[in-house]
Amino acid sequence: MPKSITRTYSRYTREACSLLSGLIRAARKEHKLTAQEVADRAGISRGLLQRIEKGDLKCEIGVVFEVAIIVGVKLFDTDESTLRKHIRQTEDKLALLPKSVRKKTKVVHDEF
Numbered sequence: 001m002p003k004s005i006t007r008t009y010s011r012y013t014r015e016a017c018s019l020l021s022g023l024i025r026a027a028r029k030e031h032k033l034t035a036q037e038v039a040d041r042a043g044i045s046r047g048l049l050q051r052i053e054k055g056d057l058k059c060e061i062g063v064v065f066e067v068a069i070i071v072g073v074k075l076f077d078t079d080e081s082t083l084r085k086h087i088r089q090t091e092d093k094l095a096l097l098p099k100s101v102r103k104k105t106k107v108v109h110d111e112f
Helices: 011-030 035-042 046-053 061-071 080-096
Strands: none
Touching: 011 046, 011 061, 035 046, 035 061, 046 061
């Protein structure tokens, strides 16, 4: 059995995850939704929802975003049309940048 990898996360990452998980839990309770109702709507187990609400950093980001949308947590401070505009701008920017980034190799001077 392979060893599990222990990851370290920055404090900012941990705090951001804690904030999002707290917002998800608060929104679920404000909308008077049970954990099982939200889990069923998201197509996940109740245990995974509990891990999301506790701020477990190993939960899949797509599932966390989906749960946030289901309970009404706004992920970005823009409406859908503005979000699409930002996506297009980012895609345009990425099209101008190189496909991959490589470190420059040192030139060897072997003239003796």
